[in-house]
Amino acid sequence: MSVQYYEGIGRRKEASARVRVMSGDGKFIVNDKPGEAYFTRLGDVDAILAPIAASGQDRSSLDITVVVKGGGVTGQTDAVQLGVARALVKMFGTEMTPLLRKGGYLTRDARIKERKKPGLKRARKAPTYTKR
Numbered sequence: 096m097s098v099q100y101y102e103g104i105g106r107r108k109e110a111s112a113r114v115r116v117m118s119g120d121g122k123f124i125v126n127d128k129p130g131e132a133y134f135t136r137l138g139d140v141d142a143i144l145a146p147i148a149a150s151g152q153d154r155s156s157l158d159i160t161v162v163v164k165g166g167g168v169t170g171q172t173d174a175v176q177l178g179v180a181r182a183l184v185k186m187f188g189t190e191m192t193p194l195l196r197k198g199g200y201l202t203r204d205a206r207i208k209e210r211k212k213p214g215l216k217r218a219r220k221a222p223t224y225t226k227r
Contacts, residue, residue: 100160103181107173107204110166114178116186119158125175126162139172146180146200150191177203 100117123130123140134140147154159179163171180200184191195201209218216222 101182101186103178103183103185105174105176105178105181105203107177108166108170108207110163110170110174112161112163112171112174112178114175114182115160116179116182117158117160118156121155122158122160124158124160130159130161134168134172136168136172139168142172143175143179146176146183146195146198149198149200150183150187150194152183152187173204176200 098117100115103114103116105112105114123144125133130140130143134143144154147157161175161178163175165171166174177200180195184195184201192201211218214221
């Protein structure tokens, strides 16, 4: 039995998330764990599901399955949020795009870690200057 799902890919920093949204009974699974058990920080699950609320859909009628890799907690949270928004656009068509774009859910945050430069301690931090 095949289930029709809509997939969205989200990325942020070093994190990458593959999100599948399908009609169902409100399950939220991340890497084979319940979403609330995987994202334990206060407000992370609400931030991830914010595109659903912004689009006016009922969360209890959608099943969300996520495979997320790399990065830290913040990067993974934002990657999953972007993936959910992209999957909703595929699921409900382009009439959803202005609502999600207005909330900023369809914009990929391109900020990544700057590379370390030779002679410096980090990307921009120079060693302490000593006169003698």
